[in-house]
Amino acid sequence: MFDIAIIGSGPAALSAAVNARQRNKSVCVFGRSLDSSLLFAAEKVDNYLGMPDLSGEEMLNQFYAHAVKRGVEFKESRISQIMPMGDRFMINADNEFFEAKTLILAIGLNKSRGIEGEMEYLGKGVSYCATCDGMLYRNKKVVVVGEHEEGEAEANFLADVCEKVTYVPLYQPVLNLKENVTVLNGKPKSVLGEGIRVTGIQVDDEMVECDGIFFAKNSTPPESLVFGLATDGKNIIVDRSMATNLPGVFAAGDCTGAPFQIAKAVGEGLVAALSAAAYIDANK
Amino acid sequence: MFDIAIIGSGPAALSAAVNARQRNKSVCVFGRSLDSSLLFAAEKVDNYLGMPDLSGEEMLNQFYAHAVKRGVEFKESRISQIMPMGDRFMINADNEFFEAKTLILAIGLNKSRGIEGEMEYLGKGVSYCATCDGMLYRNKKVVVVGEHEEGEAEANFLADVCEKVTYVPLYQPVLNLKENVTVLNGKPKSVLGEGIRVTGIQVDDEMVECDGIFFAKNSTPPESLVFGLATDGKNIIVDRSMATNLPGVFAAGDCTGAPFQIAKAVGEGLVAALSAAAYIDANK
Numbered sequence: 001m002f003d004i005a006i007i008g009s010g011p012a013a014l015s016a017a018v019n020a021r022q023r024n025k026s027v028c029v030f031g032r033s034l035d036s037s038l039l040f041a042a043e044k045v046d047n048y049l050g051m052p053d054l055s056g057e058e059m060l061n062q063f064y065a066h067a068v069k070r071g072v073e074f075k076e077s078r079i080s081q082i083m084p085m086g087d088r089f090m091i092n093a094d095n096e097f098f099e100a101k102t103l104i105l106a107i108g109l110n111k112s113r114g115i116e117g118e119m120e121y122l123g124k125g126v127s128y129c130a131t132c133d134g135m136l137y138r139n140k141k142v143v144v145v146g147e148h149e150e151g152e153a154e155a156n157f158l159a160d161v162c163e164k165v166t167y168v169p170l171y172q173p174v175l176n177l178k179e180n181v182t183v184l185n186g187k188p189k190s191v192l193g194e195g196i197r198v199t200g201i202q203v204d205d206e207m208v209e210c211d212g213i214f215f216a217k218n219s220t221p222p223e224s225l226v227f228g229l230a231t232d233g234k235n236i237i238v239d240r241s242m243a244t245n246l247p248g249v250f251a252a253g254d255c256t257g258a259p260f261q262i263a264k265a266v267g268e269g270l271v272a273a274l275s276a277a278a279y280i281d282a283n284k
Numbered sequence: 285m286f287d288i289a290i291i292g293s294g295p296a297a298l299s300a301a302v303n304a305r306q307r308n309k310s311v312c313v314f315g316r317s318l319d320s321s322l323l324f325a326a327e328k329v330d331n332y333l334g335m336p337d338l339s340g341e342e343m344l345n346q347f348y349a350h351a352v353k354r355g356v357e358f359k360e361s362r363i364s365q366i367m368p369m370g371d372r373f374m375i376n377a378d379n380e381f382f383e384a385k386t387l388i389l390a391i392g393l394n395k396s397r398g399i400e401g402e403m404e405y406l407g408k409g410v411s412y413c414a415t416c417d418g419m420l421y422r423n424k425k426v427v428v429v430g431e432h433e434e435g436e437a438e439a440n441f442l443a444d445v446c447e448k449v450t451y452v453p454l455y456q457p458v459l460n461l462k463e464n465v466t467v468l469n470g471k472p473k474s475v476l477g478e479g480i481r482v483t484g485i486q487v488d489d490e491m492v493e494c495d496g497i498f499f500a501k502n503s504t505p506p507e508s509l510v511f512g513l514a515t516d517g518k519n520i521i522v523d524r525s526m527a528t529n530l531p532g533v534f535a536a537g538d539c540t541g542a543p544f545q546i547a548k549a550v551g552e553g554l555v556a557a558l559s560a561a562a563y564i565d566a567n568k
Contacts, residue, residue: 018330049298263553264555267551267552270543270545
């Protein structure tokens with residue numbers, strides 16, 4: 001079990017990691033590769049004090065090197081869901097499970113707007129984790145919407161359990177689907193439902209009837225990553241100590257709102273790490 | 285007139301300056317020399333992301349070089365008072381006056397606790413600026429408490445105006461006092477008053493009767509630096525945009541509270557600069 005699990009691998013995450021190590025806490029950074037950070041593509045960054053005239057890639061490499069030097073562990077993965085378990089959190093990292101006493105969410109800009117009805121039916125037929133919720137759909141019909149190739153593994157897993165699995169890929173090419181998975185090309189428009197249950201999904205002009213819809217996303221919207229997390233619809237709500245509404249859960253960087261700048265992210269990462277360390281010490 | 289006047293010369297101030305320049309605002313940093321920053325004395329700093337294993341002095345020098353490279357102006361000075369003047373602020377820098385549209389206070393830790401009665405009688409006989417308030421004490425008795433040698437200039441100025449000037453130096457040696465200034469060695473204990481006016485000051489066991497008391501301090505407490513500024517007694521109160529309770533006045537770094545760390549200061553400096561720039565653009 002880690003003291004602090006950091007979700008994300010950008011400047012806020014790396015600053016939190018370096019500072020958690022400085023407080024002698026064990027820490028693991030769960031994130032996609034460095035080149036997934038928006039900063040990576042920046043041609044020139046000149047407003048992070050003390051490091052003028054670098055490319056985004058050069059800056060990220062220096063940040064990463066600093067974290068590695070401090071003994072930070074990295075687990076390159078997509079996080080689909082995090083479950084509060086009393087005094088700890090269970091983290092699903094590409095279906096490998098990890099535990100941590102505290103969380104720091106440094107998940108960047110919320111690019112995942114979701115489609116109509118998606119949030120409304122979250123937990124009522126909409127899920128982001130086949131491993132977690134798949135068994136609920138035994139002998140039922142499900143649709144998997146995949147933003148990336150990991151969606152195929154989700155669909156294949158569900159194909160062993162469900163009556164029918166339809167896969168809607170939002171990328172190309174689709175390579176490793178089982179034979180009993182039906183591919184449907186098109187753009188998901190809305191989640192359909194009656195009362196408290198999903199009844200189908202609209203994909204372009206086609207209405208696909210189903211009991212459950214699984215989204216395999218590049219970035220899970222924060223309120224579905226950690227159930228009950230308060231947002232203002234777009235950003236995670238934090239106080240000046242970077243605490244969220246959930247005990248033991250902190251947030252830092254672009255996911256807490258504008259300005260979307262390195263110095264803000266690095267500063268918030270530091271504050272979140274110190275707050276998480278203080279939380280751990282107070283709850284020993 | 286500057287777009288943005290930054291008070292202080294530590295990491296928060298320099299980050300604000302670099303970012304104000306990036307938004308194409310004119311900016312001046314009013315502060316004491318770099319070696320007055322608490323960071324300067326740090327043997328090793330290792331938790332500012334991307335710049336591991338530096339001494340505080342090395343880090344400050346890199347910060348300063350970055351700001352100079354971006355065309356930031358510096359005015360090495362002590363700021364005793366800042367007066368709001370409608371759409372601008374008037375800044376007293378060692379009795380030279382400057383104007384700015386907005387302020388960023390990056391004045392560091394509030395080390396100036398003040399003595400008993402000092403805050404209570406601020407504006408009722410207690411002042412931090414002889415040039416501003418001296419004429420109110422024509423033919424009256426005043427005491428000047430000097431934390432540094434600039435206090436002698438204040439005392440000398442008052443000696444031309446007042447009936448009697450007593451100088452209490454908190455440093456050594458005292459070099460340039462006029463003959464008609466009385467030196468009193470000792471530690472100021474409390475400001476004495478009756479109703480709404482100062483009547484004297486207690487220095488060790490001695491009670492000195494006077495009508496006014498001038499403090500020449502290394503760091504002026506924030507609420508007397510800018511009249512009406514809201515603090516929680518120790519820290520300047522800010523929101524997440526680093527705005528204070530006064531329009532056009534922002535704050536960043538240690539003066540806004542713990543943690544007293546570089547990354548927090550640098551991040552807040554950035555946010556304050558962007559907020560000040562947005563304020564200027566909105567009030568054109």
